[in-house]
Amino acid sequence: MSELNELSLVEAADAVRAGRVSSVELTEACIARIEAVQPTINAFISFEPEAALAEARQRDSEAASGNYRGSLHGVPMAHKDLLYRDGKVVTCGSKVLGDFVADTTATVLVRLEAAGAINLGTLGMAELALGASGRNEHFGHCRNPWNPDHITGGSSSGSGALVAARGAFAAIGTDTGGSVRLPSAICGITGLKPTQTRVSRHGIMPLSYSLDNAGPMARTAADCARMMDVIAGYDDNDPTSSTEPVADYEYGLENAEIKGIRIGVPTSHYYDHATDDVKAALSESLDVLKGLGAEIIEVDMPDHTIYRDLLGVILRGEAGSIHARWFAERPEDYSTEVRARIEAGLYLPAVRYVEAQRLRPVLLKEFLDTVMDKIDVLHAPVMASAVPTLEETDSGVSDDALLVNEQLAYCTRAASFLGLPSLSVPCGFADRGLPVAFQLMGRGFQEATLLKIGHAYQGATDWHTRMPAL
Amino acid sequence: MAEMKGALTGADIRKMATEWHGLDLSDLRADQIAAEMNTFNNVTRAAADRLRYDDQPGSFAGVLKKSARSAQ
Secondary structure (H helix, E strand, C coil): CCHHHHCCHHHHHHHHHCCCCCHHHHHHHHHHHHHHHHHHHCCEEEECHHHHHHHHHHHHHHHHCCCCCCCCCCCEEEEECCECCCCCECCCCCCCCCCCECCCCCHHHHHHHHCCCEEEEEECCCHHHCCCCCCCCCCCCCCCCCCCCECCCCCCHHHHHHHHCCCCCEEEEEECCCCCHHHHHHHCCEEEECCCCCECCCCECCCCCCCCEEEEEECCHHHHHHHHHHHECCECCECCCCCCCCCCCCHHHCCCCCCCCEEEEECCCCCCCCCHHHHHHHHHHHHHHHHCCCEEEEECCCCCHHHHHHHHHHHHHHHHHHHHHHHHHCHHHCCHHHHHHHHHHHHCCHHHHHHHHHHHHHHHHHHHHHHHCCCCEEEEECCCCCCCECHHHCCCCCCCHHHHHHHHCCCCHHHHHHCCCEEEEEEEECCCCCEEEEEEEECCCCHHHHHHHHHHHHHHCCHHHCCCCC | CCCCCCCCCHHHHHHHHHHHHCCCCCHHHHHHHHHHHHHHHHHHHHHHHHCCCCCCCCHHHHHHHHHHHHCC
């Protein structure tokens, strides 16, 4: 592996800007790395090295004329295969959409490429973005670069695996119940689920209109901040995107000072299934944050089972509506597990769906008043139980698979249902040699606060620099 | 939480599957969906006690925005 692969996104982009490295050199380093690791991790659905090199040559030509597109000029990335690109097949990790050709390009991709990013191809994911393990029966499972017997987490499984394996400097994932945070945590990278509506969803295959979010997955909080500076903000093509002012996320990291920041530690729910390794890693991370001047405060949690259940109602109702026609016409094109998870939505009374939607602001306000009123951010595990093997999540092999899969998103659903931002930050390793991460959950549109704390933590630790020995 | 009277059965789900969506479900799958639906019905119905008649449309986005203000 080239030393170039070891750079963070910010370091790589700044090196191109300073003329220390060319975009072609970065892209060639990524291509070589991908060719070495793809047989093991199966991160790609469509790998396009020639197209990426052509883009890189174009970026270098622009740079030679002093024309830098933006803060990501010349940096190779790859993204989850549910972001539309005009004229290209977008599979959404499924057979049912296997021949779907997009007639528009996702705003997120348009913005990244306007800032100079290069596209290496499309990445594997759980079928239809539904599945916290990241399993995919149609394209083969992505495998964890730290130990290929284990899951990557999902649904943005290829995004987590590839960035962790140093095959790209960043990736976009999407998160409906934990799908950015889980693969980020389980693969040992940094990932942000933004506030609901903070990032445009135009040109992204929906799973749930009310719960879907696109977010950055990269090596560091600073990388995610730079990505957010590019992708966040209102989009005319997505009228649901927020007009709330966008922070200058990367600027906010300079001289990041977290002295006096109130970090909440939950007294219930989040540690229900925690292993001793996870508890120890999370506790040590709190010690680091305390050492940086943060105030640690224990906070009682409201009932979280209601978030899970109402998220289930909303997700099934919306996903059921999206897939109803294909269920009837092409039922054999769905895996049994995915179909089973969506199917109940076809029989959901409209009144229950609307009640779940109406309860969302009520429960959000309750959470803000009883939890967030006392603190600035909540600190909790992303996944408290041990990372399972692929076999342990296979319902055809393991009787416990249903329970194991259900527990994967135990700690991530609350932020999804409540629409709050959450940053996953690597903070150690568990006994199976797999990464552990904490999440920081904040108030609405407070991504800058999460990134600042994550950046300060990464300035004092080196977990985010650890690389799998592939 | 009290179980709702007249809970859905697998037979109800099979009938809806055929009439509403043109789907043919197995007995086992219909029973599983009925159980899932009854849970959703019960949970949502019980939680809906917290709702008020004067809830405003779009209030979720409003609460999110207000929470951002309270942090500043």
